[in-house]
Amino acid sequence: MKLKNIYQGKVVSLSVLDLVLPNGVRSKVEVVGHPGGAAVLPVFPNGDILLLRQYRACLKRYIWEIPAGRLEKGEAPRQAVLRELQEETGFKARSIKKILSVWTTPGFCQEVIHLFVAKGLTLGNCLREQDEIIETHRFSAQKIKQMLKSGKIQDSKTLVALLFYFRNL
Amino acid sequence: MKLKNIYQGKVVSLSVLDLVLPNGVRSKVEVVGHPGGAAVLPVFPNGDILLLRQYRACLKRYIWEIPAGRLEKGEAPRQAVLRELQEETGFKARSIKKILSVWTTPGFCQEVIHLFVAKGLTLGNCLREQDEIIETHRFSAQKIKQMLKSGKIQDSKTLVALLFYFRNL
Numbered sequence: 001m002k003l004k005n006i007y008q009g010k011v012v013s014l015s016v017l018d019l020v021l022p023n024g025v026r027s028k029v030e031v032v033g034h035p036g037g038a039a040v041l042p043v044f045p046n047g048d049i050l051l052l053r054q055y056r057a058c059l060k061r062y063i064w065e066i067p068a069g070r071l072e073k074g075e076a077p078r079q080a081v082l083r084e085l086q087e088e089t090g091f092k093a094r095s096i097k098k099i100l101s102v103w104t105t106p107g108f109c110q111e112v113i114h115l116f117v118a119k120g121l122t123l124g125n126c127l128r129e130q131d132e133i134i135e136t137h138r139f140s141a142q143k144i145k146q147m148l149k150s151g152k153i154q155d156s157k158t159l160v161a162l163l164f165y166f167r168n169l
Numbered sequence: 170m171k172l173k174n175i176y177q178g179k180v181v182s183l184s185v186l187d188l189v190l191p192n193g194v195r196s197k198v199e200v201v202g203h204p205g206g207a208a209v210l211p212v213f214p215n216g217d218i219l220l221l222r223q224y225r226a227c228l229k230r231y232i233w234e235i236p237a238g239r240l241e242k243g244e245a246p247r248q249a250v251l252r253e254l255q256e257e258t259g260f261k262a263r264s265i266k267k268i269l270s271v272w273t274t275p276g277f278c279q280e281v282i283h284l285f286v287a288k289g290l291t292l293g294n295c296l297r298e299q300d301e302i303i304e305t306h307r308f309s310a311q312k313i314k315q316m317l318k319s320g321k322i323q324d325s326k327t328l329v330a331l332l333f334y335f336r337n338l
Contacts, residue, residue: 006176007183009199011277014176014183022224027300029226030178032201032278055191056275057198063275104274104325106225106232108180109201111274112323131196145338154281156273156325160332168337169314 011070012109034111038080039068041099041161042091042118047141050089050121051158055133062133064147065155066162068113077114085118087127089136094120099164104156115161141166180239181278203280207249208237210268210330211260211287216310219258219290220327224302231302233316234324235331237282246283254287256296258305263289268333273325284330310335 002018013033020026042050052065069084071077078096085091096116104111128134139147147153148162171187182202189195211219221234238253240246247265254260265285273280297303308316316322317331 009183009185010197011199012183012201014178014181014201016178017226019226021226021300021302023299023302025299027226028179030180031227032181032183056272057186057188057190057196058200058277058279059272059275063272065275068276100320100328101323102325102328103225103228103232103323105278105280106228106234106324108227109274109278110227130192130194131190133190133192148333148336149338151269154270154272155275156271156329159269159271159329160325163329163332163336164317166337167317167332168335169318 030108032109034070034109036071036112036114037068038071038077038084038114038116039066039157039161040081040085040093040096040116040118041066041165042085042089042093042121043165044121044138048138049141049144049162050091051137051139051144052088053135053137063155064153064158066158068157078116081114081116081118086124088132088134090124090126091118091121092124093118094122100160102157102160113157115157115164117161117165199277201278203239203278205240205281205283206237207240207246207253207283207285208235208326208330209250209254209262209265209285209287210235210334211254211258211262211290212334213290213307217307218310218313218331219260220306220308220313221257222304222306232324233322233327235327237326247285250283250285250287255293257301257303259293259295260287260290261293262287263291269329271326271329282326284326284333286330286334
């Protein structure tokens with residue numbers, strides 16, 4: 001396997017792998033490298049859920065998301081969600097529980113996002129970075145279900161976390 | 170807004186945007202460009218579901234997925250899912266129904282995937298590309314629910330399609 005590094009950025013890197021696949025075919029594969037991330041569904045004692053209305057420059061629009069962020073070097077996913085939850089919303093959580101790990105776009109990117117549910121929320125101070133444009137909104141479970149049914153929530157990690165939380169399996 | 174093109178590949182492109190955010194902050198944003206894609210959950214008359222066991226070179230492993238692919242130039246999402254379904258599984262579908270459109274990783278990539286459910290399946294010939302390593306597996310709804318609960322399905326588009334299909338909203 002040969003590796004050609006194209007770009008090393010702040011968030012992502014890009015490489016082209018020249019490799020032999022398990023079926024013997026030689027192929028060049030573009031790979032967007034990513035350190036992995038963690039995301040958290042914050043749930044209040046009455047079942048209300050906290051969502052973010054976040055501006056995504058990449059899409060030139062605001063979308064609904066749960067708090068999330070990249071893992072810092074050496075940081076465990078549980079530490080990352082507690083940190084991102086407080087940075088983005090001001091809330092600390094007394095309990096976090098892992099639900100799933102998700103490949104966001106495995107055709108060309110190595111990103112995995114570890115998903116958690118947070119409970120026992122207490123409000124502290126936000127520590128948002130200046131390029132983060134985020135509003136927090138608290139919704140009833142009923143309202144969230146309406147938003148899911150009507151297609152208003154479109155972010156993949158947020159959809160997986162909410163649909164798994166409300167699952168019927 | 171200034172745009173610096175870093176790379177134009179077979180699957181993805183990479184640019185750095187130099188822009189002013191809605192809050193007035195100037196920021197450089199890495200953007201992975203993508204033409205968008207479409208994916209489809211194939212459902213048989215008895216409720217069985219078809220999944221792919223697909224090798225992802227980017228992750229160096231096999232994962233469970235639904236049939237999916239990039240939109241070709243000028244191609245509508247409905248056309249793309251019918252094409253990809255047949256190419257990857259051999260099945261034609263008499264009925265496809267849109268469920269959701271999903272941003273897979275909106276922090277740094279413009280990819281949107283349009284999700285459909287396909288019914289009325291009839292088997293024809295596969296037309297896989299030589300760098301696609303895919304097996305098709307037919308499972309009962311009960312087995313799929315077990316796979317979801319136990320974390321065996323980890324691809325985001327597949328999770329959203331299945332969890333939305335089995336939703337309790």
